[in-house]
Amino acid sequence: xARLRTAGARRxxxxxxxxxxxxxxxxxxxxxILVGPILVVLATSFTDSRSIRFPPTGFSLRWYELLxxxxxxxxxxxxxxxxxxxxxxxxxxxxxxxxxxxVAMARAAGRAGRLADxxxxxPLVLPGLAFGLAALMYFSLLGFRPSLEMxxxxxxxxxxxxxxxxxxxxxxxxxPSLLDASRSLGAGPVMTFRRVVLPLIAPGIAAGAFLxxxxxxxxxxxxxFLSSARTDMLPIRMWGMMESTLDVRVAAxxxxxxxxxxxxxxxxxxxxxxxxxMRG
Amino acid sequence: MPTAPATxxxxxxxxxxxxxTLDVLGxxxxxxxxxxxxxxxxxVQPGEILxxxxxxxxxxxxxxxxxxxxxxxxxxxxxxDGASIDDLPPNRRQVGIVFQNYALFPHMSVxxxxxxxxxxxxxAKPRIAAxxxxxxxxxxxxxxxxxxxxxxxxxxxxxxxxARALAIEPSIxxxxxxxxxxxRSLRLDMxxxxxxxxxxxxxxxxxxxxxxxxxxxxxxxxxxxxGGRIEQLGTPVEVYDQxxxxxxxxxxxxxxxxxxxxxxxxxxMARIRLPDGAHLAAPLGSAAPLPPGPxxxxxxxxxxxLHDEAADDxxxxxxxxxxxxxxQTIREATTEGGAPLxxxxxxxxxxxxxxxxxxCGLVPxxxxxxxxxxxxxxx
Numbered sequence: 001x002a003r004l005r006t007a008g009a010r011r012x013x014x015x016x017x018x019x020x021x022x023x024x025x026x027x028x029x030x031x032x033i034l035v036g037p038i039l040v041v042l043a044t045s046f047t048d049s050r051s052i053r054f055p056p057t058g059f060s061l062r063w064y065e066l067l068x069x070x071x072x073x074x075x076x077x078x079x080x081x082x083x084x085x086x087x088x089x090x091x092x093x094x095x096x097x098x099x100x101x102x103v104a105m106a107r108a109a110g111r112a113g114r115l116a117d118x119x120x121x122x123p124l125v126l127p128g129l130a131f132g133l134a135a136l137m138y139f140s141l142l143g144f145r146p147s148l149e150m151x152x153x154x155x156x157x158x159x160x161x162x163x164x165x166x167x168x169x170x171x172x173x174x175x176p177s178l179l180d181a182s183r184s185l186g187a188g189p190v191m192t193f194r195r196v197v198l199p200l201i202a203p204g205i206a207a208g209a210f211l212x213x214x215x216x217x218x219x220x221x222x223x224x225f226l227s228s229a230r231t232d233m234l235p236i237r238m239w240g241m242m243e244s245t246l247d248v249r250v251a252a253x254x255x256x257x258x259x260x261x262x263x264x265x266x267x268x269x270x271x272x273x274x275x276x277x278m279r280g
Numbered sequence: 281m282p283t284a285p286a287t288x289x290x291x292x293x294x295x296x297x298x299x300x301t302l303d304v305l306g307x308x309x310x311x312x313x314x315x316x317x318x319x320x321x322x323x324v325q326p327g328e329i330l331x332x333x334x335x336x337x338x339x340x341x342x343x344x345x346x347x348x349x350x351x352x353x354x355x356x357x358x359x360x361d362g363a364s365i366d367d368l369p370p371n372r373r374q375v376g377i378v379f380q381n382y383a384l385f386p387h388m389s390v391x392x393x394x395x396x397x398x399x400x401x402x403x404a405k406p407r408i409a410a411x412x413x414x415x416x417x418x419x420x421x422x423x424x425x426x427x428x429x430x431x432x433x434x435x436x437x438x439x440x441x442x443a444r445a446l447a448i449e450p451s452i453x454x455x456x457x458x459x460x461x462x463x464r465s466l467r468l469d470m471x472x473x474x475x476x477x478x479x480x481x482x483x484x485x486x487x488x489x490x491x492x493x494x495x496x497x498x499x500x501x502x503x504x505x506x507g508g509r510i511e512q513l514g515t516p517v518e519v520y521d522q523x524x525x526x527x528x529x530x531x532x533x534x535x536x537x538x539x540x541x542x543x544x545x546x547x548x549m550a551r552i553r554l555p556d557g558a559h560l561a562a563p564l565g566s567a568a569p570l571p572p573g574p575x576x577x578x579x580x581x582x583x584x585x586l587h588d589e590a591a592d593d594x595x596x597x598x599x600x601x602x603x604x605x606x607x608q609t610i611r612e613a614t615t616e617g618g619a620p621l622x623x624x625x626x627x628x629x630x631x632x633x634x635x636x637x638x639x640c641g642l643v644p645x646x647x648x649x650x651x652x653x654x655x656x657x658x659x
Contacts (some may be wrong), residue, residue: 095396177383180350183370184377185397186448195396 038258045251050248063252063279073249079237086148086233087216090155095209097156098163103197105164106171117168124161128221131158136225146228154222159215163208170204203271210268214261297483299326300361300451302347307356309342310510311621316342320354324452324484324501329475331487331499334531338487339508344454347486349373360451371400376450378443380457382441384429390440391425393415397448415443418477435466442474446481453485458492471498492532496520503526526651529578536584542650544576546641550650552577555617558595563647574653581610583646586638594639597621615638 040054048058067073101120105113123131134265135154144150182192224231234253241247293311302324324330332340345351345357349370357364358607365373384393416422420438423524429437438458445453446594454476459467472575478485489495495502496516504527512524520561523529526537541559543551549561552575559578587594601614604627613621621640642648 078327151327175381175383177379177381178350178385180370181377181379181383181385181444182396183350184348184373184375185444186371186374187396188369188400190401196385 009209041193041251041254042258045248045255047248047251051249052242052248052251063165063248064255067249067252067256075232076234076237076241076249076253079232079234081147082151082227082231083217083234086151086155087213089152090159090216091209091213093152093156093204094160094163094212098160098208099167099201099205101160102164102167102171103193106168117164120164122160123158128158128219129224132222132225146226146231149225151226151233155216155219155225158222159212159221162211162215163205164212166208167201167202170201175202182211205257205272207268210264212265217257286351290411298626299328299482301326301359302452302484302486303357303359303362304343304347305357305359306659307343307346307358308354309346309351310354311442315508317346317353320508320510322503322510322513324486325500326484327482328500329478329485329487329498331489332501332505333495333502334505334511335490337531337623340490340503340505341456342487342508343505344377344486344488347452348375348377348454370573374448374450375452375454376445376448377456378438378441378445378458380460382429382437382461384440384444385431386429389428390432393429393440395449398445401448406591411447415447418446419473420442434462435470438462438470439473442477446477453483455485455487457489458487459489459491467494469495470512481558481617492598496532503527504531508533508658514528521647523578523649526576526578526654527648528604529651533580534622535578535580536619537624538579538615538619538621539617539653540575540577540650542570542572544572552650554595554615556595556615558593558641560593560642562642562650563645568574570650570652576651576653577648578651579646579648581622581624581644584621584640585625585643586611586623586634588634588638590639596639597638599634599636599638613638615640 044052044054044056045063046059046062047056048060067076068088085259087178097114101116104196105116107113108116125185135157137148139150139153178196178200179192182196186271187195218235220232220235220239223236227233236251239252302322304320304322307317307320307322308315320339320343322343329616332343334340342351346353349365349368353366357366359365360374385396388396390514394412394415395408398411402410412425413422417581419442421436421439421443424432424436429440432440441458452460458474459470463471471494477483487495487498494527499516503510504519505511506527512519512528514522519528520532523532523535529535530537538554543553543559545551549563550570552560552562554560554577554654561599563579586597586599590596595615597613598612602612603610607627608624609627611623611625613623615621622629623640
């Protein structure tokens, strides 16, 4: 009996070892593919050499110094400024409009709600390039010239779904009896929204705003069509620098971006449990 | 298990406090093609707790939600103190609700939860603070005023929910299955607590429940509901002792249903014959006696007793399990026709050893109910 049990235990532990081995291998592979490039870019950004090459030769901060130099990196700084301005506006508007839309759609049960949901979520699945081209043609047709406002409008459409999703998820977790309780206690719709709904979906709104902001900063396809020399955007500028000169400053920009996003992610995770929300 | 209906001599509401009346007239609510409430009439007296009792889907929750204003009726009226509240939104009805899951605002402290309704009424801050302190004192939660709801036990959360509902001085208090989420030992404490406060404040209250014990112990009157209608309305004792329909008799307490033949009625007694030949005589209730023919005898476990010898008015049963419950013994038995029976006998020093067979008869003076046979009953 005892022998049988140990044999069974051994077989199970063999299975466990195989399981851990395979999962571990896959995890290591995933890490290699996901984290590897980040490490390569980071390492490259500290190179002493004059062009992007891996492994880096020597260690220096010269490319960061050049990048932060206001005069010599003026175009990059302007692109960063444009990108942050557009992202702030697009994410801000997306947060207000997306929250309002999510609240309205949560109330409109049934066909209309589902249709509206599918409509607003479409930009997530629609190829960005197709939308960028369409937006350019449409805005031109209306007589607009490329401008930051046009970029904000274009980005707004593609980043709003993030807010819609996270706020929608928060709303669906909201206990409807809380709303009944608020009403029965004498609160009208406005007080109910301000005192009960809004505080309870605030983490979802914050998560959505963060995702929308990052999606705008990161956006290439829409910016590609809607930006001009005057309204240069950071990802487009980086691409241009890579194409023409293999400028190491691109690696330095990437390094700063990675660091910023990493810190922001930590902050968001701390306050809103972002990863939990993205899963939901 | 049947609970003997509570009779409390001090149960009449204090005359100094005048509660509000609630009248429901011909209330009909439909969801699509489904009629959830079917022309219900109900008059709740000032200072009374009325229980709406029934299985799920009987319309009790719909009735509560319509009174609260969350559900709009197709027809009929809801009146508080004789005035219609049909056109008022829920926030202007002055109706307090204790929800089944308490529905406490999770992001607010205990004190803020209680203050919410007063803030909605734009009371001045010092006045709110004083009232909140008074209410928390009343439900014995003063020291926990700054806690978050999730830090409280189930019973404490319910006290907060109660204090919050009472803060607005509601004309009617609605209790939606308030004890369902509490464990058994706490349930009785909270029932007593709620009843005590309701008495003390002279509140008119409606209790929605599917638990007959709860309805019996808390309510002054019980409305047994089924299929969107009120099947019987009466005091707990009336509903238990004189169930008007087979459904009521089965839903309140436990009942043995035995097919029988109604022979006739004479001298205030109904004569009944059971399939195994026993002739029983049961006192007639207030309802008109049934015509002779197939019928169903509804007899409560405590209305039956066992004998060792056969007689004209006894029928043979095969005895099964005997379980001691408190001071009583619950016995399972089977008639010769195969109908399962349950009966209760007082236990005097151990369980009486009766062997496998006995004769069963009515306890002298018992008033079992006789209902039409399901095949002949008009639905």
